[in-house]
Every structure is written in C-alpha cells, then in structure tokens.
Amino acid sequence: MKKDLKVKLGQVGDYEIRLLKVFEAVVECGGFSAAESELSIGRSTISIHIANLEERLDLKLCRRGRGGFSLTEEGIEVYELMKGLFSALESFRSGVNALHVTLTGELRIIASDAICMDPKLKLSDTIARFTEAAPDVNVLLDVKALNDIERMILNDEADIGFIPCHRQLSGLDYRTLYLDPCHLYCGRAHPLFDAKPSTTLLAQVLTSKVVHAGIHTSPEVGSQLSDMNKAAISYFYEARLAMILSGAYIGFMPDSYVERHVEAGELRALVAESKHYALEVVAITRTHGRANRARDLFMDLLTDR
CATH class of the missing domain: 3.40.190.10 (Periplasmic binding protein-like II)
Structure with missing residues (x-):
C-alpha cells in the first residue's frame, strides 16, 4: 500500500536532497560497496545516510545481506518519485539560467x-x-x-x-x-472657418456635414455626435483630416494630431466649449x-x- 510521503517527510530541504542523491547512487551502482567510489565516501557512511533517509520517510527502502542488494516495493516507488523531483529541479535551474540569456x-x-x-x-x-x-x-x-x-x-x-x-x-x-483631448475642427475652405462666436454658431455647426470614424469608440464620443449631421465615414485620421481640409466637412480630431495645421492657419476649432471629448489611450x-x-x-x- 502506498503511504502519504508528505505526512512523514514534510519539507524537502538541502539535507533531504543530499540523502536522496546518496540513495540514487546506491540504486544506480547496484549496492553500497559499488557506490563508494561514485560518492567518494565509505560504505559505513553510506549506510548511515540510507538509514537516516529511511527514518525520515518512515519507509524501508532496500534490503542488504547475503542475498545481495535489492529495493523494496516502497524503495522502487521512492526512486521513481525521486527521479521526477530531480528532473523538476533541473528544469527550474535551466529556466532560471535562461532568464539571464540575452533576449532574442x-x-x-x-x-x-x-x-x-x-x-x-x-x-x-x-x-x-x-x-x-x-x-x-x-x-x-x-x-x-x-x-x-x-x-x-x-x-x-x-x-x-x-x-x-x-x-x-x-x-x-x-x-x-494618457488622455487625448479632441475638438471639432473645420478647414479654411469651410463656410464656418471665419464665423464669429454667436448664439447661432452652434446651430450652424449641428447642421454642417460631419465626417466621423464610423465605429463606436466611447459613450462620450457617441453623445457628442448624436445631435450632428453625420454625413461621411472615414476611419483613419489621415483620411479624415483630408476630408476636413477639403472644406466640405467638419470633424473631431485629436488636438495633438492637427496642431501644426492649426498653427499654419489651415484648421480652426469650432464651439470648443461644447464640442469636445477626451480619449483614454491604453x-x-x-x-x-x-x-x-x-x-x-x-x-x-x-x-x-
């Protein structure tokens, strides 16, 4: 019957690993005497290590006597479990070492x-x-x-x-x-480019043809466009900018994207106090x-x- 090794063994530390290494050498060399040269320690010391391991595991691992060296059923199972443990340790070691390798x-x-x-x-x-x-x-x-x-x-x-x-x-x-502020812009050729602030300017803006991205980007953007004359769709900013610069359409653009066009007098923001939103860039x-x-x-x- 298999025993619950965790109950008897507890944590596996350096000492237990050393004992298991001795056990591995004994098994793979075929006995205590044969393992002496492999481990560079005497047979009596090997015997003490195996006895200590058996005590910590509360299991009989091997038989030794006139009939020679052999493993018990528990010894065979512990040997197989030990090989899995050593393989996992090697994988861990290799993985940690790989973290220091140059990124490629x-x-x-x-x-x-x-x-x-x-x-x-x-x-x-x-x-x-x-x-x-x-x-x-x-x-x-x-x-x-x-x-x-x-x-x-x-x-x-x-x-x-x-x-x-x-x-x-x-x-x-x-x-x-960061947040990307956006305002409503028109080009120099648009009828509203030279319009003065007035009580009727917003009404004129709402009836002007608007070019927009054609997708739902945020509730705030949807709210800003809901009362406007959505007349054209152009997803990418570069193409949308071209349509706004044509003077046929107005449209929302990120302030940073059109800054040079504003400075050059090619674009102006319309009703900036009411038509604006901020995109959260992630x-x-x-x-x-x-x-x-x-x-x-x-x-x-x-x-x-």
Whole structure:
C-alpha cells in the first residue's frame, strides 16, 4: 500500500536532497560497496545516510545481506518519485539560467491610427531605449484598425497594442497611458472657418456635414455626435483630416494630431466649449499566455517615464 510521503517527510530541504542523491547512487551502482567510489565516501557512511533517509520517510527502502542488494516495493516507488523531483529541479535551474540569456526573437507592436506619433506616448523614445537594452530583439511596428488590434492581441498575433479605450474585453489587460483631448475642427475652405462666436454658431455647426470614424469608440464620443449631421465615414485620421481640409466637412480630431495645421492657419476649432471629448489611450496585452520577457521589458520602459 502506498503511504502519504508528505505526512512523514514534510519539507524537502538541502539535507533531504543530499540523502536522496546518496540513495540514487546506491540504486544506480547496484549496492553500497559499488557506490563508494561514485560518492567518494565509505560504505559505513553510506549506510548511515540510507538509514537516516529511511527514518525520515518512515519507509524501508532496500534490503542488504547475503542475498545481495535489492529495493523494496516502497524503495522502487521512492526512486521513481525521486527521479521526477530531480528532473523538476533541473528544469527550474535551466529556466532560471535562461532568464539571464540575452533576449532574442521578435516584439510585435500594433497601434491604432495616429497614436504612434502622439508626443504624449513617447513611443520613439521607448523603442530607442528598448533596442539599447535588447539589441537582438527585432521590433515589428504596424498600424491597424481598433477591432483588429484587439483580435490580434487575443490571438497572440501581436504582443502589445495601443488603442483608445472603448470597452473592456475578457482576456486583455489594460494599462492607461494618457488622455487625448479632441475638438471639432473645420478647414479654411469651410463656410464656418471665419464665423464669429454667436448664439447661432452652434446651430450652424449641428447642421454642417460631419465626417466621423464610423465605429463606436466611447459613450462620450457617441453623445457628442448624436445631435450632428453625420454625413461621411472615414476611419483613419489621415483620411479624415483630408476630408476636413477639403472644406466640405467638419470633424473631431485629436488636438495633438492637427496642431501644426492649426498653427499654419489651415484648421480652426469650432464651439470648443461644447464640442469636445477626451480619449483614454491604453496599452493592451494578453492576460494569460506564455512568458514574454521582451514585452514585459518594453512595458516597463514605456511606463518608467
């Protein structure tokens, strides 16, 4: 009958490991005498070690006498359990050693439109610091639509995603990075570009054609658009900006993205006191999955600013 070794043995420390190593040598050498040269200790000392192990386990492990050396049924089982223990220890040792090996492979980063160049993210600076710390890791950076980024992170097709937070999906971790203020803009060719603040300006804005992303990004964005004339859809900021600059449409844009166009006199914000919102920009990673040291290092550098 099998005994519960945990009850008798308790914790396995260095002393127990040494005793088990002696037992391993005795079994694999075929007896006490044969194990002397392997262990570089005398037979009497070996006998004491085995006796101590049997006492700690409260099990008879081997028979020795005129009939020679042999294992008991319990000794055979302990030997098999011991091999599993030593294998696990070796795996642990190898795993820890691997943590000190130079990082290699790929780090796959994917971002939503316009986030890559947002100065608040400081992505270029983080990439520079990362490549200095892990020069053998290839960084792959791409831009995709918001829903594609979530899918790719969940499917382990990418390691880190940067998106405006619009929902919380199971299986993803969300780390808030910053808020991105957005206002309603029109181009110089639009009839409202030179309009003076007045009580009727908001009414004119609400009837003007608006270009928008065409997806639900947050309740705040939906609320801002609910009373407006949604006349065109353009998901990516670059294309939406072109439509706003045409003078045919107005539209919401991140302030940081259009700053140079505002300074150049090509865009102006309309009714800024009432038409504005802030996008919460987050980094998303998988909640579960294999360890990814390159991803963890990048995230540490990203948030250590």
